[in-house]
Amino acid sequence: MQLIKPDINVNFVGWRNKAFLLSGTIILVGLITLFARGGLRMGVDFAGGMLVQVKFDKPTDSAHIRQALHGIVANAFVQQIGSEKDHEYLIRTDTVHEELKSLSVEIANALTKAYGPGQQVLRVEMVGPKVGHDLRQKALQAIFYAFLFIALYISWRFEPKVSSGLTMLAIVGIGIYALNGLDLNAEYMIGGALIVTLALCWFLRLPYALGALLSLVHDILITVGIFALFNKEFTLEVFAALLTLSGYSLNDTIIVYDRIRENRNKDKKQSFGEMINAAINQTLSRTVLTSATVFFVILMLFLLGGTVIHDFCFAMLIGVITGSYSSVFVASPILIAYEDLRKKKSPGAKRAEIASGGARNAGAGREVKIIKEREGKQVQPAVAPEAQIPAEPANGAADRAETIDAPAVNGAAEERKPEAKPPARKPKKQKKQSPRLAGARKSGA
Amino acid sequence: MRAGIILVFLIAGIFCLLPTFVSSSLPGLSTVLPGKIHLGLDLQGGMHLVLEVETNKAIENTADSLAEEIKDALRTKKIGFTEVARTGGWNIEAVLPSNAQVNDFNEALKTGFPMLETTSEQTGAQGTKILLAMSPQELHNLRTRSVQQAIETIRNRIDQFGVREPDIRLAGTDRIMIELPGVKDSQQAISLIGKTAVLEFKLVAQNVTQSQIEDHRLPPGVKLFPMRSSDATSPPSMVALEDKTVLTGDHITDARVEIGGGNSYGQASISLNFDRQGAKMFERITGDNVGRKLAIVLDGVVYSDPVIKDRIPDGRAVIEGAYSDEDAKVLAIALRTGRLPAPVKILEQSTVGPSLGHDSIKDGVMASAIAGLGIVLFMIVYYRMSGVVADLALVMNLILILALMAAVGATLTLPGIAGIALTIGIAVDANVLIYERIREELRFGKTPRAAIDTGYERATITIMDANVTSAIAALVLYEFGTGPVKGFAVTLFFGLAANMFTAIFVTRVIFDYLLTERRVKELSI
Numbered sequence: 001m002q003l004i005k006p007d008i009n010v011n012f013v014g015w016r017n018k019a020f021l022l023s024g025t026i027i028l029v030g031l032i033t034l035f036a037r038g039g040l041r042m043g044v045d046f047a048g049g050m051l052v053q054v055k056f057d058k059p060t061d062s063a064h065i066r067q068a069l070h071g072i073v074a075n076a077f078v079q080q081i082g083s084e085k086d087h088e089y090l091i092r093t094d095t096v097h098e099e100l101k102s103l104s105v106e107i108a109n110a111l112t113k114a115y116g117p118g119q120q121v122l123r124v125e126m127v128g129p130k131v132g133h134d135l136r137q138k139a140l141q142a143i144f145y146a147f148l149f150i151a152l153y154i155s156w157r158f159e160p161k162v163s164s165g166l167t168m169l170a171i172v173g174i175g176i177y178a179l180n181g182l183d184l185n186a187e188y189m190i191g192g193a194l195i196v197t198l199a200l201c202w203f204l205r206l207p208y209a210l211g212a213l214l215s216l217v218h219d220i221l222i223t224v225g226i227f228a229l230f231n232k233e234f235t236l237e238v239f240a241a242l243l244t245l246s247g248y249s250l251n252d253t254i255i256v257y258d259r260i261r262e263n264r265n266k267d268k269k270q271s272f273g274e275m276i277n278a279a280i281n282q283t284l285s286r287t288v289l290t291s292a293t294v295f296f297v298i299l300m301l302f303l304l305g306g307t308v309i310h311d312f313c314f315a316m317l318i319g320v321i322t323g324s325y326s327s328v329f330v331a332s333p334i335l336i337a338y339e340d341l342r343k344k345k346s347p348g349a350k351r352a353e354i355a356s357g358g359a360r361n362a363g364a365g366r367e368v369k370i371i372k373e374r375e376g377k378q379v380q381p382a383v384a385p386e387a388q389i390p391a392e393p394a395n396g397a398a399d400r401a402e403t404i405d406a407p408a409v410n411g412a413a414e415e416r417k418p419e420a421k422p423p424a425r426k427p428k429k430q431k432k433q434s435p436r437l438a439g440a441r442k443s444g445a
Numbered sequence: 446m447r448a449g450i451i452l453v454f455l456i457a458g459i460f461c462l463l464p465t466f467v468s469s470s471l472p473g474l475s476t477v478l479p480g481k482i483h484l485g486l487d488l489q490g491g492m493h494l495v496l497e498v499e500t501n502k503a504i505e506n507t508a509d510s511l512a513e514e515i516k517d518a519l520r521t522k523k524i525g526f527t528e529v530a531r532t533g534g535w536n537i538e539a540v541l542p543s544n545a546q547v548n549d550f551n552e553a554l555k556t557g558f559p560m561l562e563t564t565s566e567q568t569g570a571q572g573t574k575i576l577l578a579m580s581p582q583e584l585h586n587l588r589t590r591s592v593q594q595a596i597e598t599i600r601n602r603i604d605q606f607g608v609r610e611p612d613i614r615l616a617g618t619d620r621i622m623i624e625l626p627g628v629k630d631s632q633q634a635i636s637l638i639g640k641t642a643v644l645e646f647k648l649v650a651q652n653v654t655q656s657q658i659e660d661h662r663l664p665p666g667v668k669l670f671p672m673r674s675s676d677a678t679s680p681p682s683m684v685a686l687e688d689k690t691v692l693t694g695d696h697i698t699d700a701r702v703e704i705g706g707g708n709s710y711g712q713a714s715i716s717l718n719f720d721r722q723g724a725k726m727f728e729r730i731t732g733d734n735v736g737r738k739l740a741i742v743l744d745g746v747v748y749s750d751p752v753i754k755d756r757i758p759d760g761r762a763v764i765e766g767a768y769s770d771e772d773a774k775v776l777a778i779a780l781r782t783g784r785l786p787a788p789v790k791i792l793e794q795s796t797v798g799p800s801l802g803h804d805s806i807k808d809g810v811m812a813s814a815i816a817g818l819g820i821v822l823f824m825i826v827y828y829r830m831s832g833v834v835a836d837l838a839l840v841m842n843l844i845l846i847l848a849l850m851a852a853v854g855a856t857l858t859l860p861g862i863a864g865i866a867l868t869i870g871i872a873v874d875a876n877v878l879i880y881e882r883i884r885e886e887l888r889f890g891k892t893p894r895a896a897i898d899t900g901y902e903r904a905t906i907t908i909m910d911a912n913v914t915s916a917i918a919a920l921v922l923y924e925f926g927t928g929p930v931k932g933f934a935v936t937l938f939f940g941l942a943a944n945m946f947t948a949i950f951v952t953r954v955i956f957d958y959l960l961t962e963r964r965v966k967e968l969s970i
Contacts, residue, residue: 105632124795127792128793138925142922150914239930243922243925289877290874293874296820296870301863303812304812305813306859
């Protein structure tokens with residue numbers, strides 16, 4: 001049985017701007033909601049407070065429960081959970097007694113007074129404000145370290161330069177150590193560290209790590225944004241789901257990256273964008289199937305797994321969807337966007353970046369094609385699904401460009417090691433002419 | 446050979462799982478078998494507590510008693526002094542009549558109290574003031590010791606309370622994490638654990654009138670203490686006691702609940718036994734103060750203040766008061782195990798009732814089973830014979846996860862069950878990757894043998910990369926998480942590890958067997 005045809009060829013890469021816009025909109029809406037609400041609705045584990053889950057033996061409602069608790073807890077938040085017939089309610093309050101006289105007992109007593117005996121306290125959770133604060137800080141740190149280690153692993157596995165990855169680790173490590181001494185707010189510190197890490201990915205030319213990290217940030221932001229939109233409680237379990245997601249949502253990205261890594265040494269005639277789009281299409285059945293299986297499992301847990309893990313599963317469900325989406329529409333196109341930006345910044349330096357793996361073996365054809373793609377795009381932006389991405393420029397121009405560029409690149413391809421080692425400095429010099437030349441040809445043609 | 450490896454793993458896995466599932470039915474084997482999977486508090490019900498020991502209080506107490514000891518030493522050495530007392534935090538201020546006594550004072554300090562350092566010394570109209578401080582090292586030792594003592598005391602109390610497999614340990618520098626599986630009455634457990642249990646005997650002040658108590662106009666050396674009352678709504682009545690403690694609970698050797706003894710019919714009381722020194726002191730106190738009232742003060746609350754009728758020589762005392770049997774039991778344990786070196790604060794408490802835990806297991810296992818079944822069926826429908834192979838690997842994966850957990854004595858929590866279910870989803874992902882690759886290779890016209898070779902070779906790299914990132918997340922989560930979340934990280938990590946083995950290695954061996962031994966020409970994929 002096959003759900004996705006093997007010869008499927010959808011122009012995902014061509015949709016990337018629309019996809020960026022869509023992602024940007026969702027993230028923005030999420031962030032605006034987040035700020036409008038003044039942050040996430042933190043669960044007791046993060047905010048401090050008390051949570052009591054009570055099962056009543058007869059139907060009641062939130063208002064009655066609040067009334068029964070009047071005078072014991074101020075601002076009790078009462079919510080029915082599970083199915084209607086269970087009469088199960090969550091009572092949440094910000095009041096915390098650190099003394100030994102437990103508030104939960106007072107609550108239970110008050111309920112007994114109002115309803116008679118027969119209700120059961122199923123669960124009590126009490127967290128002091130200090131612990132909640134500590135946990136928030138620790139959670140932010142944990143998610144940052146997860147990001148950092150994942151970025152390192154990705155750059156080790158996908159980039160030819162391990163040294164850059166290590167440099168990044170060293171800089172970020174020293175930075176965090178120094179910042180720790182300053183005793184800053186963890187929110188700012190981690191935000192800063194993340195930005196530094198992303199910037200380092202850019203400057204150290206680690207596009208795969210950059211793509212993976214950005215798609216991770218994308219997935220997390222969307223999940224958090226949706227939690228803000230639905231005003232759902234952000235608990236330790238939800239946080240665990242986020243962290244799990246940051247590992248899992250990368251699976252699909254890695255499937256595509258892996259194919260890009262494989263393909264970049266193969267077909268010399270393809271442009272970079274084409275190559276990436278081909279990689280996405282070739283792995284599409286995998287991306288869809290693997291996500292579908294996991295999605296199904298979590299959906300079952302969400303529907304049948306009981307109230308305790310409900311929010312955990314909700315976060316995972318969103319995350320699995322965004323994880324697959326981001327691997328196709330964020331992580332991979334970012335490689336192209338990176339390429340474009342790099343070229344704008346320092347014309348001709350692209351070989352040291354993404355194409356490097358390919359350039360080491362591929363040589364002239366790839367080099368020129370990338371230029372062609374860029375030129376082509378300005379003329380004719382590809383939108384239609386089945387359209388080929390790069391518009392072919394005049395044949396003559398391409399041929400001539402190829403012949404002109406060939407000697408320099410061939411030379412480089414033969415001496416692989418010196419080419420790969422000094423990062424970007426030398427190749428830049430060599431290639432400085434190529435766009436100009438190509439441009440000249442084009443105008444000439 | 447490779448089939449042998451799989452067999453070894455399977456047998457080892459089943460061996461590890463024996464104690465979990467067969468449990469106590471094989472008593473002889475239990476010494477040989479590894480540990481079993483524990484159920485987390487969220488599944489079996491119980492209480493999780495994080496306490497903070499107020500170590501500052503312990504240091505203040507130490508400073509107080511040091512001041513008393515210094516006074517005693519000065520008295521025995523006949524060195525005159527005006528006052529020695531703790532001041533601001535935990536420094537000790539000694540006031541001497543003039544600086545003539547300073548040398549003697551310093552000498553006495555050096556021999557008797559090497560842990561104290563003189564920080565300042567000034568002579569004024571009122572005499573010479575000397576400020577003493579404990580060294581930072583000493584303070585640090587005091588803190589660690591008080592937390593250690595608190596853990597010991599709490600452990601003793603819980604042991605006597607009778608909780609199966611309690612887990613009590615240090616968390617950080619001054620926090621204590623306590624897990625009590627199966628505890629039903631959480632409030633009672635909390636009051637036992639957190640009771641500071643400082644027992645003091647003080648004489649009731651004489652010649653203090655009720656109006657003086659009401660106006661708080663008390664003679665020096667007299668303080669008011671609340672009287673314990675069973676009715677929590679009305680404010681407690683106050684008793685005026687002499688501030689000086691004549692005997693403390695440190696001299697107690699045993700404390701026992703007695704029902705119906707003494708004057709209180711049918712009510713529980715607690716009988717105390719003193720050690721020899723305590724008995725002597727008690728005898729002297731009672732002998733000297735016949736006719737006066739002696740108050741028994743526990744944690745700053747007066748429990749009873751009986752009149753001393755006669756000298757009590759046998760070192761026994763009884764605390765009476767309106768107790769329920771349960772209260773008396775808790776109090777007796779607290780007194781028997783000694784006082785906490787410092788008060789504790791509850792930072793975190795979570796209690797899960799056994800019924801919720803039971804429901805959680807039921808729901809979690811049910812959902813996981815349905816999810817697993819759906820996945821198994823899907824694999825067979827989508828990949829036919831190869832799907833069956835993947836499903837076999839899946840079953841083995843499950844066995845290995847549980848076996849690994851049993852082997853290290855890990856705890857299964859509700860998120861942990863979710864983690865196992867998630868692992869099922871991720872485990873077939875690996876096979877999906879391999880099979881899709883094989884299909885791709887077959888489309889290029891490769892023979893089954895060649896397609897399988899390439900498929901496994903290429904997909905293995907992808908699977909490894911994907912699993913490693915997930916494993917990184919799981920490890921960070923384990924480092925960070927607490928309780929149930931940690932359980933999730935454990936199952937996820939073990940699941941990923943087992944997955945690398947079963948989805949790649951085991952299925953490969955099965956395919957090789959089919960191709961070589963069974964000479965299958967056509968791949969059912």
